[in-house]
Every structure is written in structure tokens, then in C-alpha cells.
Amino acid sequence: MPVNYKGLLAVEGERITRGLFDDYASRSFAAQARQTALVDAAGVLSPTIALRALSMAAAGTDFAGHRRFLDQAEAYRYALVQRLNRLEADAVSYADDTAEDPGADRRKRIDAHHWAEIPRFAFQAPSGSDLAKGALPGLAILAGWLVAAMAALGWATRRLGAR
Amino acid sequence: MRVWAYELRLLLRARLTLAAILLLAILSAAAVASGMVEMARQEDAIARIAPAQAEDVAAIAKWVDEKKDPGSAAYYTFHPTWDAPSPLAFAAIGMRDVAPYILRVRALGLEAQIWDGDTFNPELALPGRFDWSFVLLFLVPLFAIALFHDLSSGEREAGRLRTLSAMPGGAARVLRRRAALRYAALVAAAVLPFVFGAVLSGAGGLPILAIVLLAAAYAGFWVAAAALVARLGWSSVANAATLAAAWLVLTLVLPTFAQVAIDRAVPVGQGTEIARAQREAVNRAWDIPREATMRRFYASHPQLADSPPLPPAFHYKWYLAFHQIGDESVAPQVAAYRRGLERRAAAADALGWVLPSVGVQAALTRLAYTDLRAQLAYQDRIRAFHRRLRAFYYVYLFRDRPFGRADFGKAPTF
Numbered sequence: 095m096p097v098n099y100k101g102l103l104a105v106e107g108e109r110i111t112r113g114l115f116d117d118y119a120s121r122s123f124a125a126q127a128r129q130t131a132l133v134d135a136a137g138v139l140s141p142t143i144a145l146r147a148l149s150m151a152a153a154g155t156d157f158a159g160h161r162r163f164l165d166q167a168e169a170y171r172y173a174l175v176q177r178l179n180r181l182e183a184d185a186v187s188y189a190d191d192t193a194e195d196p197g198a199d200r201r202k203r204i205d206a207h208h209w210a211e212i213p214r215f216a217f218q219a220p221s222g223s224d225l226a227k228g229a230l231p232g233l234a235i236l237a238g239w240l241v242a243a244m245a246a247l248g249w250a251t252r253r254l255g256a257r
Numbered sequence: 258m259r260v261w262a263y264e265l266r267l268l269l270r271a272r273l274t275l276a277a278i279l280l281l282a283i284l285s286a287a288a289v290a291s292g293m294v295e296m297a298r299q300e301d302a303i304a305r306i307a308p309a310q311a312e313d314v315a316a317i318a319k320w321v322d323e324k325k326d327p328g329s330a331a332y333y334t335f336h337p338t339w340d341a342p343s344p345l346a347f348a349a350i351g352m353r354d355v356a357p358y359i360l361r362v363r364a365l366g367l368e369a370q371i372w373d374g375d376t377f378n379p380e381l382a383l384p385g386r387f388d389w390s391f392v393l394l395f396l397v398p399l400f401a402i403a404l405f406h407d408l409s410s411g412e413r414e415a416g417r418l419r420t421l422s423a424m425p426g427g428a429a430r431v432l433r434r435r436a437a438l439r440y441a442a443l444v445a446a447a448v449l450p451f452v453f454g455a456v457l458s459g460a461g462g463l464p465i466l467a468i469v470l471l472a473a474a475y476a477g478f479w480v481a482a483a484a485l486v487a488r489l490g491w492s493s494v495a496n497a498a499t500l501a502a503a504w505l506v507l508t509l510v511l512p513t514f515a516q517v518a519i520d521r522a523v524p525v526g527q528g529t530e531i532a533r534a535q536r537e538a539v540n541r542a543w544d545i546p547r548e549a550t551m552r553r554f555y556a557s558h559p560q561l562a563d564s565p566p567l568p569p570a571f572h573y574k575w576y577l578a579f580h581q582i583g584d585e586s587v588a589p590q591v592a593a594y595r596r597g598l599e600r601r602a603a604a605a606d607a608l609g610w611v612l613p614s615v616g617v618q619a620a621l622t623r624l625a626y627t628d629l630r631a632q633l634a635y636q637d638r639i640r641a642f643h644r645r646l647r648a649f650y651y652v653y654l655f656r657d658r659p660f661g662r663a664d665f666g667k668a669p670t671f
Binding site for chain 2: 126
């Protein structure tokens, strides 16, 4: 065979386990997103919550920001592992990979320059418009609070005149 | 006795006072209920371990039994550990909401496993738990201020103080009686739901009594603060503002500053740094001669040194040996990290003698067994269990004893 079957097995195995982990992670994320949505909805009851949601979303430190990082880190990890698995398939022979003699460990190894070729992880920061979009719900709730406060103020000052 | 009955009737007739005490009782009951629900959830999760573990082990035993390799059994079998909540944990959840209370470990390097935790929603963990300790520490003082800030100034503003002073025994006697009654109502509203929950959870009488006394003393501190401010003879509004400012400084501002100061004075690394250092020590084993690893391992495990030499092919005893060495190589960092955490806790405890809210919080989590010490004690139990696990598998590995299906049942249990 022109390729190392063990490497192909590793590629496919990683693909399957990643699918499994992805499934569990997305279920956990969905549950957390529902919890966060509930908290955000409570901003209608308390402007403190709305303000916190707004500022965290605008700064990119909210749940969406947390998930943004986790998603990118997982994508990087998957690309890295699959690259190593493909290297095993292409750069290591099946005979060496399955050998168990004392020198086999040396022959299974590949040159260290492969490491240098692997790109470094670079976090893609969200764009300003993305952050602004995330802050909109909090901003709307806060604007509602402002309108309510203004109305209350107007009502109070009208009574002030009558006194 | 008659005057007390009249005073009680007065208290029940003051709608605002009654509403405040009822509200406190409701908040206290809600906090107790939510804490108990959370602890029931944790107990339920712990109860689910055993069947899941049996299923997991059966699946591994099935294929390991074919070759009977103890290395595969040691590598693939997870062993559960757990930290069941104490009966009083519902009252002060402490660190139990973010620190793991279930951890599955393998006989491999422990430092790569012990710093793992459960996933939790960081945004939900941010404001902290609404538990009974929160009600006691932050809300009870506010209710105490509401009930006591106008005890004498309110009478003066209503123009009754002079009449009261003209009574036999003077105004002080009436006000003292009134204060005692309000204090009793305040403490009862805060503490009765807790006592109910604690008895329901099966807590011992002594810790319950200790917490009740602690709560009464803490409420008493705020009542005394109100009495002290009242002596200045200011208006009710000025009293309330002064007391609210004291509450803000004593329960929020100073503890936060102190926390920052302690964290800066006692720097500690992160568990993940130890895990990473251990990982590098472990991975180095692949680049050095296997015999060097084994020599180092036998130096600390002389009772296994007569094990047969390594075969040319892969052998799990070498693999587990370098995991052990990896753990041993970071032992100084682990000890330093732990000392740092303990020094921080000691500093926070010392602060508790000056700041009542910090002191009461520390005492509560200590009595509820949810403080850092409890967390570290759980880690110690994991470490002890892990040592037993290693010893168990090493006997099979280093004596080349076959590991069959029946041997899975002989593994130590937590």
C-alpha cells in the first residue's frame, strides 16, 4: 500500500470521536445558552443585569465570547491532530509502524521540521460590528429602562408643580 | 409580662415592620430551599456513578480479558472519586458550585488529572450562589438597619420621645423592650428556615446551634451598630444613610479590597501550570533511554526493582513508570501551590477577626464543610486513593501477572 493504514485509521478515528465530542459539546452549549438567555431576560426586571449583559457583550467577555474561543481552540486542535495523523499515514511506513524490534521506535519518528510547519494558534477577535450586534438586546432593555425612568420623572415633576 | 404583649401587638400593627420580617423569612426560606435542591442534585449525580461505572468497567473487562494485559486495564479503566455534600452544605455552598465534586482518575499521572473540573456556565457562576449564607451576610444587615435605624429618632420625630421619657423607667426601658422584640423577630425570620432545613438534612445539633448563635451574634452586631449611630442623635434619614454606608464598606468594599490585597501578597500559580510541567516531564520519557526511566523509578520503588527487565517491545510498566516520575518531578510545585492556597486561606481567616462579614462567612463554610480546607481534604483523599490504585496495578504489571475479568473487581474502591 502506498500509505500507512494505521495513519488512515487514526484520521478516521479522530473524525468519529470529534463528531461525538462535538455532539456533547453542542448540547452543553445549547443548555448554557438557554440559561444565559433566561438571565438576560431578567434584565427586564433589573437594569443591573441588562447593563452587565450589555457591557460583557460589547467587551466580548460574555458567554458568546467564551464559546468563540473554545470553538476556535477546538478547530485548531482538530486541524493539528489530523495533520499529525496524515503525517503518520504518508511519512511513516506501515512496516515500521507495526514493528516491535528495539530500533522500531527510532524508525517510527519523523523529522522535527514538521513541527515548525504547523501554524501557531491565532485567536480571531470578533469584529466591532459583531460585538455591537451582541450588545443590542442589552442596549434595547436599557433604553426601555431609560424611557420608563423618564416617564416616571415627567410624572413626578408634574406633581411637583401642583404642590 | 403585659407590657411585652402590648409591645408585640404594636409590632404586629406596624405594617412596614411586619412586611420586612415576613420578606426576610421568605428570602431565607427560598435560599434554604434552593440550597437543598442543589445539594440533592449533587447527591443524585453521585448516586448515578455506580451503575455507570459498572457498565464502563464491564465493557473494558470484556476485551482486556482476551489478552489479560494489566497495562491495558490500568490505562483504560477510570475509577470514580466523589465528595458527598455535608448535611449543612446547603446553607453555605461555598466552593462546591465551581470546584468539582466528582473526579474519575486512572492509574496514570495524577497531576494531569486532579486539576480537571466539570463544565459550568461561567456567566451563571459570576454573581455567586443565592444560598442562606448570602441572606445572612448581606440581607440580614439591611433588614436590621431598616428595623432599627429609627427606633429612637422615629419617636423623637413623631413628638413622642418626651412623653416616653416621662414614663416610669424612662424612654430607654421602652425602647430596649422594643429593640429586644424586633431583634428576636429578625433572628427568628432569618434562622428558623435554616434550622428547619438543617434538621431535614440530618445535621447534628451542635453545628446547628453554633450557626444559630453565629447568626444571632452577626445580627446583634448590626443592631449594636444601629444603637451606636442612634446615640449621635441625628435624624432617621441620617441614621439610615450612615448605616447603609457602613454596610456597603463592611460587607462589600473592604472584603473586596482585602481579597485583592491577599491575592497580590500571596501569589500562586494555576493548577494547569502544574499539569503542563508534569506533561512535559512525562513526554520527555519518549526521548531518553527506557532504562534510565526504569532506574529512576526503581530508586523510589525498591520493592519492585526485582521485576524482569523490559522486553524489546512496548511494555506498560515503562509507561506507568514515567507517568509516576512525571508526578514526582512536579511534587515541589504542587507543595508550593498548596502552601500558597493555605496561606491565602489563613490570611482571609485572620481578616475575619476584623471584618465581621468575612469572619462569619469563613465560620459558616467551615461548619458546612464547603471551604477551601474541605476542597483540599477531598484532593488529599483523591491522592491517597490514587496511591492505592497505583500499588494495585503495579503488582500485576511488574510481576507480569495476567489481569482477567475477575481482577477488575479486586481494584480498590474510593
